[in-house]
Amino acid sequence: MYEGLNVRSEIGRLRKVMLYRPGNELLNLSPDTLGPLLFDDIPFLEEAQREHDAFAQMLRDEGVEVLYLDELVAEALDAAPSARGAFCERWLDESGLCGRAARRAVRELLDSIDDTRALVDKCIEGVRADELDLSSSQAASLADLMLTDGNAGSPLVVDPIPNIYFTRDTFSVIGEGVSINSMLSRTRRREGVFGEFMLRYHPEYGGAPQWYTSSQPHNIEGGDILVLGADVIGVGISERTSPAAIDELAHRLLWGGPVSGIERVYAFSIPHKRSFMHLDTVFTQVDVDAFTVHPGILGTLHVFELSRGGRPGSVRIRRLDDTLDVILARALGLDAVRLIKCGGDDPIASVREQWNDGSNTLAVAPGRVLVYQRNAVTNDILAREGIELLEIPSAELSRGRGGPHCMSMAFWRDPPPRMMTKVTG
Template identity: 40%
Template sequence: MTSTTTAGRPHGADSEVGRLRTVVLHRPGPELKRLTPRNNDKLLFDGIPWVARAQEEHDAFAEALRERDVEVLYLTELLTEALESEVARNHAITSALSGLHLGDTMRSYLGRFLADASPEELTGYLTAGIRNDEVRGGFGLVTSLLASDDFLVDPLPNLLFTRDSSVWVRDRVAVTALAMPARKRETQLTDLVYSEHPRFRGTMKIHGWHHEYVEGGDVLLLAPGVLAVGVGERTTPAGVERLARQVFHAGLAHTVLAVPITQERATMHLDTVCTMVDVDKIIMYPNVADSLRAHAVTLADPAEAHADPGEMRLQVAEAEPFLVAAAKAMGIDALHQIDTGLDPVTAEREQWDDGNNTLALAPRVAVAYERNVETNDRLEAAGIEVVRIAGSELGSGRGGPRCMSCPVSRDPLAV
């Protein structure tokens, strides 16, 4: 992997379990205080979190990473620094005001208002949103007819889950395309960070927020050259196809496993079903383990495909059991499954509480929510060191340690 950082550590990752060096987090902020019983469903939260406690839990999570010599970067700090760029400011303001509900009068007023804000203030408006009763101008039909507490610019509480809006594949970053309307602006802001922040300037990007839907929670780097991508509620077959073409064209992977998952809230991403905890071990929800299947996608041999010279043809294999297809692609005898919970009922409870959603800090070391007691016991019985963190409030948006972290730098695995 090519070094693209001035901080002394190369950016990039070729696995889920290489030693973690740098990670991007988002500390819960004012955007969570914007959640109400009226809007939490629209904004994809199952409850109203106690924000102060969520911040305490997140601070403890970040400190646990620092204690393992992981550099912690905060998304809003990166965004504020990127917004020093006039190009970034203009893009951010334009995307924030693109909603058709604003009308020309309010859009014009807010455009001037945001243009006058400092980078730090602009970050606050873009992430915490702007309510109708918080503006002091732009008076027209829109502001007159909307309720005082309606949002002109929606808050982004799901910024907490930094994994979804970008994924590093070796030394390139895939800026993803988020499917849910409440999250579309997140990936646009992430794109600005990678484009305009001095630390990331020059980073080569793949995919993009304007392409077919692919979310980072669905992308697992099983091994160097092998990606598994969930296809379900958030990531579409067309998104996987485009991502596969891009990683093959750039020489970043030789196999992409397309893994259909149930389109339900409990299994919104592949990483709610399974995550890697060692080079050959995966924690997996046992209630779906027997039914989880995968299509291996590879480049077709041009001589056999009868394709035009230079045309990239994909070869899609028949579906196989996920663990079988994964082991074949990874070139190992078996990918060993560690079950969530000890029985079907416990497994269902702990899967809902993100028991599968672990963040590997190194081979055989993983961060997990402390409340998933039986799953953590099973991990330790399998030789995995578990770094336990609290998550009673952090989990209200349905995400665990992996969801809340975007690895920017991992040590490469030996191949």
């Protein structure tokens, strides 16, 4: 019944979503690699998997079909005979592996894996030096020699991809199409390879209109993209998303015709620092007329509206000087919206719980949202505001610096909420 891609709001009844269950890539994290791999700590894998399984089951209990990224990529590669070899080469290109002999050895390892799902999992897990037959006598370059040198060599030949359980970021469903995002950091650009091949070759999801491609030179990440309504999206100007990328995305959406349906793009400039990272770490929609918001951005946010200009292909930009609640109400065609503060008016609770993604929620229906259990202050405030909460255990998942919205990529939602009655229970 629910085929293809269709997302025209953040809170319409969620029907289909893509996740990734954390795997052995977390076991290849070490204190020395945390910084480059964008982690602050090493999650305990078994507990992270239990928490993620609980998250997935909560979604299923709400009637949501749960898909998994690695399974979809494997299905896509199996569907196209030439795709597997091209995928391996593209993944190697993005791996940062320079040594010719090492690249050859890694490719041989990948080719030895018959099962496609196992191949995809290996590419996510990373490649250790002890999995390869590498010795200094085989070195074809200085880069090879450094990999095999007992003093300088690393246990890892290719780093793991631990951020991949945040499926929101590498591509974004907007309407019936996708933005295949150009990630800022080298380690996350490898995630884009999985999305590219899935969206090119998968029998059900391949061939969707593309509003942006990862080959574009300007960075944009999915956590900065919020589909606010059938004809309007919000995009964060953030640490990870550049104004130039928003210019390009807006142009394609605004002039994309009925398949896009977008009439306005709102660009929200937020502070460029790790604790904020993406737009969805400082506010997400929880009901038809309500958002949870980090109070630290109120009064400092700069917002711009992009719409079609008078000439074909042109874009009109104007700065909006109203408060955030007024801007959001106008964007959604409402008289007013409620901004529910993460942590309330407690300055310590607000920054602590924003750091643990108290503002990062996933709506399964208007007024019914998944949240991290650990953000007790914010959750109590949301409940008192009439929001129904599904609390996810989150001691380990939260160590990756992303919440329920970050961990999910909606594939299909029912029509925008203003066309529906509020759903409860």
